[in-house]
Amino acid sequence: MKRRQFIQSVPVAIGGMSVTSYASTPMLSALTSALYDTDRVLVIVQMSGGNDGLNMVFPLDQYDTLLSHRSNLLMAQDKILSLSGTNGKTGIHPAMNRFNELWDEKKLSIVQSVGYPSFSFSHFRATDIWMSASDSKEFLNSGWAGRYLNYEYPNYPVGFPNPTLPDPLAIRIGGSVGLGLQNMGVNMGISINNTNDLLNLTGSIYKDQATSDFKGKELLYVREVQRQTDKFGDSVSAGAMKGKNLSTLYPTGSAPGASLSNALKIVAKLISGGLKTRIYWVSTGGFDTHSNQVSTTDKTTGNHANLLKGVSDSIHAFLDDCKLLGVEDRVAGMTFSEFGRRIKTNASIGTDHGGGQPMFLFGKKIVPGLVGKNPTIDPAATVNSNIPMQYDFRSVYASILQDWFCVPKDDLENVLLKNFQALPLFDPSGCIPTDVHDQNNKAGENLIYAYPNPFTTTTKIKIETKGDHTSVQIFNNEGILVKTLYDGILEAGKYDLPCDLEDAPAGTYYARIQNGKLQQVKPIMKMR
Known part of the structure; x- marks a missing residue:
């Protein structure tokens, strides 16, 4: 493995914390537990x-x-x-x-x-x-x-x-x-x-x-x-x-x-x-x-x-x-x-x-x-x-x-x-x-992510939907709904949704997409 390849493979860090470290947070667990608690x-x-x-x-x-x-x-x-x-x-x-x-x-x-x-x-x-x-x-x-x-x-x-x-x-x-x-x-x-x-x-x-x-x-x-x-x-x-x-x-x-x-x-x-x-x-x-x-x-x-x-x-x-x-x-x-x-x-x-x-x-x-x-x-x-x-x-x-x-x-x-x-x-x-x-089959795919991330005031939430009803929401780290970016019918494809959190305090937020019975949650970070 070359150094450049290695650096590219390292999980992206947000505010000194790797993305993978968010996986065990109570908020993320609460948003996704309904899908995985039945796993055997x-x-x-x-x-x-x-x-x-x-x-x-x-x-x-x-x-x-x-x-x-x-x-x-x-x-x-x-x-x-x-x-x-x-x-x-x-x-x-x-x-x-x-x-x-x-x-x-x-x-x-x-x-x-x-x-x-x-x-x-x-x-x-x-x-x-x-x-x-x-x-x-x-x-x-x-x-x-x-x-x-x-x-x-x-x-x-x-x-x-x-x-x-x-x-x-x-x-x-x-x-x-x-x-x-x-x-x-x-x-x-x-x-x-x-x-x-x-x-x-x-x-x-x-x-x-x-x-x-x-x-x-x-x-x-x-x-x-x-x-x-x-x-x-x-x-x-x-x-x-x-x-x-x-x-x-x-x-x-x-x-x-x-x-x-x-x-x-x-x-x-x-x-x-x-x-x-x-x-x-x-x-x-x-x-x-x-x-x-x-x-x-x-x-x-x-x-x-x-x-x-x-x-x-x-x-x-x-x-x-x-x-x-x-x-x-x-x-x-x-x-x-x-x-x-x-x-x-x-x-x-x-x-x-x-x-x-x-x-x-x-x-x-x-x-x-x-x-x-x-x-x-x-x-x-x-x-x-x-x-x-x-x-x-x-x-x-x-x-x-x-x-x-x-x-x-x-x-x-x-x-x-x-x-x-x-x-x-x-x-x-x-x-x-x-x-x-169906959710497991989508695991590893980025159905939703933010760019840039971290950000200071605004970012774009990039999503991929298979069509039909699609909901995109932003939650804070207490599980409170901060903003709904979209809630309606979309054709299958990729979309960019502007996300303005200028008036929100700095910290960790969670972007969630719900598309039919599929859902995915990703952490985003607002910096001061």
Whole structure:
């Protein structure tokens, strides 16, 4: 990046304050909150390594057959927690007792035997398939969540962040952003490690003052370039400071799930802090259990039990936090792993890479219960036998997009690239209105701005309207209407409206355009 290009990319400063800093002001929030308060959040929990679904959700109606294939690993039937409402046919690992509580509270759904045709047993390739929503022989350079965010915010990253949408579209907690949140090579989100990481949040890691000579100026330039790589740092940092955690149930220290809990605590804190981020992505590893999956003295315990307990306890605590913070109506989540495990165990008290797996959906607004039947356990299964697929994993994605994020059915193919059936995972009745989607599509476009800005007495308010009724108003920083510049019918196009504030006191004002169901608000500054 050249210096001139860099300078041009820096947010315009008004009275010593960057434009983006207005995004968190109460006045601007009040003018725009009606459009964004209905936005929903998806939390994706990635269980890396390939989870053994048959040692997590048990087909109790076929216990004896399963035991014949897993005698060195399967726990006694009376140790398994039977899920209420399944007539004793389906159970869950006793280490996931917190998930059993969520099940009884109707905040948990299980989708049985999820997969895709022609499984890949490579960790890397299978992960790419799940992240990109591709066929097994198809290679895509975009992720399903990234394509959704591009569908919702097609102007990104141009014009982002902006006063209306100052927050990241997606946040990955730990690790890189990853293919799932990319669109055509563009990261549609950011990655942070923790809310105390100054490098990842604001870039304010430099304790030594730069010298005033040429070398110091060069150093300042390099530091500013680094700072601009995280344009959303101020927003995330402000959200973290404003947000909080109220649940006391999170695992800590050396308890299973402590690391996952730390990530989910950040998610809850940022949601409660007011971020309008749509997707949060967290992960927990260790599920590649080729050996020593269970304890030889107690098959209810061991490595896999600890992993499952960590997932169960962490998500339960997260939902408890969301409830206490008053945001649970806006939050839903899903789990996935890159593949399941084989039906038969190996000689090392472990399981090898397999096919179908159960997925969890969690939250107050999911449709609770089982989706699908227990997987069929073939009595003649061999070491190469896998759980057959009941549901394509992209049907789960289709359900999330259609009934949680309210993507119209006719538009699903734009995101998933093919048609997939939606499953009854969410109640679609509470979908955000279509005008919110229309507003998101305009995010990043300048529908209204002032030039010059700042100004002393008069300025021009430049607007773009798609036609029909258009209203342009000026508010002061207390929310009082100061002036209506236009209120009537306009043909589609761009217009300049004179704005005379000669008699108004100096300070910050807000110019708002309302065009049909679209609206946009921008700060303007009158100087003395």
